[in-house]
Amino acid sequence: MPTTPTRARLEAERDEVLARTDRLRADLDAFRAASERDNADDEHDPEGATIAFERSQVATLLREGERRLADLDAALEREGRGTYGVCERCGRPIPPARLEVRPSARTCVGCA
Structure with missing residues:
Protein backbone atom coordinates (compact mmCIF):
# COMPACT_ATOMS: atom_id res chain seq x y z
CA MET A 1 0.00 0.00 0.00
CA GLY A 82 -10.83 5.52 2.96
CA THR A 83 -13.07 7.07 5.62
CA TYR A 84 -10.47 9.37 7.18
CA GLY A 85 -11.65 12.97 7.27
CA VAL A 86 -15.34 12.03 7.22
CA CYS A 87 -17.44 12.87 10.28
CA GLU A 88 -18.62 9.71 12.01
CA ARG A 89 -21.90 11.40 13.05
CA CYS A 90 -23.13 13.42 10.09
CA GLY A 91 -21.02 11.97 7.26
CA ARG A 92 -19.81 15.37 6.04
CA PRO A 93 -16.13 16.11 5.46
CA ILE A 94 -14.13 17.23 8.48
CA PRO A 95 -12.55 20.61 7.64
CA PRO A 96 -8.83 20.36 6.82
CA ALA A 97 -8.05 22.99 9.50
CA ARG A 98 -9.56 20.72 12.18
CA LEU A 99 -7.57 17.74 10.91
CA GLU A 100 -4.43 19.89 10.91
CA VAL A 101 -4.92 20.69 14.59
CA ARG A 102 -6.31 17.30 15.57
CA PRO A 103 -5.34 14.66 13.00
CA SER A 104 -7.23 11.93 14.84
CA ALA A 105 -10.54 13.85 14.84
CA ARG A 106 -13.56 11.62 14.28
CA THR A 107 -16.15 14.36 13.99
CA CYS A 108 -16.56 17.76 12.39
CA VAL A 109 -16.66 20.83 14.61
CA GLY A 110 -20.45 21.00 14.52
CA CYS A 111 -20.83 17.42 15.76
CA ALA A 112 -18.03 17.66 18.32
Missing part, protein backbone atom coordinates in the same frame (compact mmCIF):
# COMPACT_ATOMS: atom_id res chain seq x y z
CA PRO A 2 1.54 3.35 -0.99
CA THR A 3 1.99 5.82 1.84
CA THR A 4 -0.12 8.95 1.54
CA PRO A 5 0.94 12.25 3.12
CA THR A 6 -1.89 11.82 5.63
CA ARG A 7 -0.78 8.32 6.57
CA ALA A 8 2.85 9.42 6.86
CA ARG A 9 1.82 12.27 9.17
CA LEU A 10 -0.33 10.00 11.34
CA GLU A 11 2.46 7.42 11.54
CA ALA A 12 5.03 10.09 12.46
CA GLU A 13 2.79 11.44 15.21
CA ARG A 14 2.13 7.91 16.43
CA ASP A 15 5.87 7.25 16.60
CA GLU A 16 6.36 10.40 18.68
CA VAL A 17 3.55 9.50 21.07
CA LEU A 18 4.82 5.93 21.35
CA ALA A 19 8.33 7.14 22.23
CA ARG A 20 6.85 9.50 24.84
CA THR A 21 4.72 6.76 26.41
CA ASP A 22 7.73 4.43 26.49
CA ARG A 23 9.70 7.08 28.42
CA LEU A 24 6.79 7.69 30.78
CA ARG A 25 6.38 3.94 31.36
CA ALA A 26 10.09 3.71 32.22
CA ASP A 27 9.75 6.68 34.61
CA LEU A 28 6.75 5.08 36.29
CA ASP A 29 8.59 1.77 36.63
CA ALA A 30 11.51 3.64 38.22
CA PHE A 31 9.17 5.30 40.74
CA ARG A 32 7.65 1.94 41.61
CA ALA A 33 11.05 0.28 41.96
CA ALA A 34 12.26 3.11 44.19
CA SER A 35 9.14 2.78 46.35
CA GLU A 36 9.72 -0.96 46.74
CA ARG A 37 13.37 -0.48 47.72
CA ASP A 38 12.63 2.30 50.17
CA ASN A 39 10.04 1.68 52.86
CA ALA A 40 9.65 5.41 53.49
CA ASP A 41 6.33 6.44 54.91
CA ASP A 42 4.98 9.00 52.41
CA GLU A 43 2.80 10.52 55.06
CA HIS A 44 5.69 11.36 57.39
CA ASP A 45 8.51 11.75 54.88
CA PRO A 46 8.96 15.38 53.77
CA GLU A 47 9.81 14.13 50.26
CA GLY A 48 7.06 11.50 50.24
CA ALA A 49 4.24 13.74 49.12
CA THR A 50 6.38 15.05 46.26
CA ILE A 51 7.28 11.54 45.12
CA ALA A 52 3.65 10.42 45.30
CA PHE A 53 2.56 13.52 43.37
CA GLU A 54 5.19 12.99 40.67
CA ARG A 55 4.26 9.32 40.34
CA SER A 56 0.61 10.29 39.98
CA GLN A 57 1.46 12.90 37.36
CA VAL A 58 3.50 10.43 35.32
CA ALA A 59 0.72 7.83 35.56
CA THR A 60 -1.82 10.40 34.31
CA LEU A 61 0.42 11.45 31.42
CA LEU A 62 0.92 7.80 30.52
CA ARG A 63 -2.85 7.16 30.42
CA GLU A 64 -3.31 10.23 28.21
CA GLY A 65 -0.56 9.00 25.90
CA GLU A 66 -2.13 5.56 25.66
CA ARG A 67 -5.49 7.15 24.76
CA ARG A 68 -3.72 9.26 22.13
CA LEU A 69 -2.13 6.12 20.66
CA ALA A 70 -5.54 4.46 20.46
CA ASP A 71 -6.96 7.56 18.71
CA LEU A 72 -4.10 7.59 16.21
CA ASP A 73 -4.46 3.84 15.57
CA ALA A 74 -8.16 4.40 14.86
CA ALA A 75 -7.31 7.30 12.52
CA LEU A 76 -4.81 5.09 10.66
CA GLU A 77 -7.49 2.42 10.32
CA ARG A 78 -9.95 4.99 8.92
CA GLU A 79 -7.27 6.23 6.52
CA GLY A 80 -6.76 2.67 5.31
CA ARG A 81 -10.51 2.20 4.77
Whole structure:
Protein backbone atom coordinates (compact mmCIF):
# COMPACT_ATOMS: atom_id res chain seq x y z
CA MET A 1 0.00 0.00 0.00
CA PRO A 2 1.54 3.35 -0.99
CA THR A 3 1.99 5.82 1.84
CA THR A 4 -0.12 8.95 1.54
CA PRO A 5 0.94 12.25 3.12
CA THR A 6 -1.89 11.82 5.63
CA ARG A 7 -0.78 8.32 6.57
CA ALA A 8 2.85 9.42 6.86
CA ARG A 9 1.82 12.27 9.17
CA LEU A 10 -0.33 10.00 11.34
CA GLU A 11 2.46 7.42 11.54
CA ALA A 12 5.03 10.09 12.46
CA GLU A 13 2.79 11.44 15.21
CA ARG A 14 2.13 7.91 16.43
CA ASP A 15 5.87 7.25 16.60
CA GLU A 16 6.36 10.40 18.68
CA VAL A 17 3.55 9.50 21.07
CA LEU A 18 4.82 5.93 21.35
CA ALA A 19 8.33 7.14 22.23
CA ARG A 20 6.85 9.50 24.84
CA THR A 21 4.72 6.76 26.41
CA ASP A 22 7.73 4.43 26.49
CA ARG A 23 9.70 7.08 28.42
CA LEU A 24 6.79 7.69 30.78
CA ARG A 25 6.38 3.94 31.36
CA ALA A 26 10.09 3.71 32.22
CA ASP A 27 9.75 6.68 34.61
CA LEU A 28 6.75 5.08 36.29
CA ASP A 29 8.59 1.77 36.63
CA ALA A 30 11.51 3.64 38.22
CA PHE A 31 9.17 5.30 40.74
CA ARG A 32 7.65 1.94 41.61
CA ALA A 33 11.05 0.28 41.96
CA ALA A 34 12.26 3.11 44.19
CA SER A 35 9.14 2.78 46.35
CA GLU A 36 9.72 -0.96 46.74
CA ARG A 37 13.37 -0.48 47.72
CA ASP A 38 12.63 2.30 50.17
CA ASN A 39 10.04 1.68 52.86
CA ALA A 40 9.65 5.41 53.49
CA ASP A 41 6.33 6.44 54.91
CA ASP A 42 4.98 9.00 52.41
CA GLU A 43 2.80 10.52 55.06
CA HIS A 44 5.69 11.36 57.39
CA ASP A 45 8.51 11.75 54.88
CA PRO A 46 8.96 15.38 53.77
CA GLU A 47 9.81 14.13 50.26
CA GLY A 48 7.06 11.50 50.24
CA ALA A 49 4.24 13.74 49.12
CA THR A 50 6.38 15.05 46.26
CA ILE A 51 7.28 11.54 45.12
CA ALA A 52 3.65 10.42 45.30
CA PHE A 53 2.56 13.52 43.37
CA GLU A 54 5.19 12.99 40.67
CA ARG A 55 4.26 9.32 40.34
CA SER A 56 0.61 10.29 39.98
CA GLN A 57 1.46 12.90 37.36
CA VAL A 58 3.50 10.43 35.32
CA ALA A 59 0.72 7.83 35.56
CA THR A 60 -1.82 10.40 34.31
CA LEU A 61 0.42 11.45 31.42
CA LEU A 62 0.92 7.80 30.52
CA ARG A 63 -2.85 7.16 30.42
CA GLU A 64 -3.31 10.23 28.21
CA GLY A 65 -0.56 9.00 25.90
CA GLU A 66 -2.13 5.56 25.66
CA ARG A 67 -5.49 7.15 24.76
CA ARG A 68 -3.72 9.26 22.13
CA LEU A 69 -2.13 6.12 20.66
CA ALA A 70 -5.54 4.46 20.46
CA ASP A 71 -6.96 7.56 18.71
CA LEU A 72 -4.10 7.59 16.21
CA ASP A 73 -4.46 3.84 15.57
CA ALA A 74 -8.16 4.40 14.86
CA ALA A 75 -7.31 7.30 12.52
CA LEU A 76 -4.81 5.09 10.66
CA GLU A 77 -7.49 2.42 10.32
CA ARG A 78 -9.95 4.99 8.92
CA GLU A 79 -7.27 6.23 6.52
CA GLY A 80 -6.76 2.67 5.31
CA ARG A 81 -10.51 2.20 4.77
CA GLY A 82 -10.83 5.52 2.96
CA THR A 83 -13.07 7.07 5.62
CA TYR A 84 -10.47 9.37 7.18
CA GLY A 85 -11.65 12.97 7.27
CA VAL A 86 -15.34 12.03 7.22
CA CYS A 87 -17.44 12.87 10.28
CA GLU A 88 -18.62 9.71 12.01
CA ARG A 89 -21.90 11.40 13.05
CA CYS A 90 -23.13 13.42 10.09
CA GLY A 91 -21.02 11.97 7.26
CA ARG A 92 -19.81 15.37 6.04
CA PRO A 93 -16.13 16.11 5.46
CA ILE A 94 -14.13 17.23 8.48
CA PRO A 95 -12.55 20.61 7.64
CA PRO A 96 -8.83 20.36 6.82
CA ALA A 97 -8.05 22.99 9.50
CA ARG A 98 -9.56 20.72 12.18
CA LEU A 99 -7.57 17.74 10.91
CA GLU A 100 -4.43 19.89 10.91
CA VAL A 101 -4.92 20.69 14.59
CA ARG A 102 -6.31 17.30 15.57
CA PRO A 103 -5.34 14.66 13.00
CA SER A 104 -7.23 11.93 14.84
CA ALA A 105 -10.54 13.85 14.84
CA ARG A 106 -13.56 11.62 14.28
CA THR A 107 -16.15 14.36 13.99
CA CYS A 108 -16.56 17.76 12.39
CA VAL A 109 -16.66 20.83 14.61
CA GLY A 110 -20.45 21.00 14.52
CA CYS A 111 -20.83 17.42 15.76
CA ALA A 112 -18.03 17.66 18.32
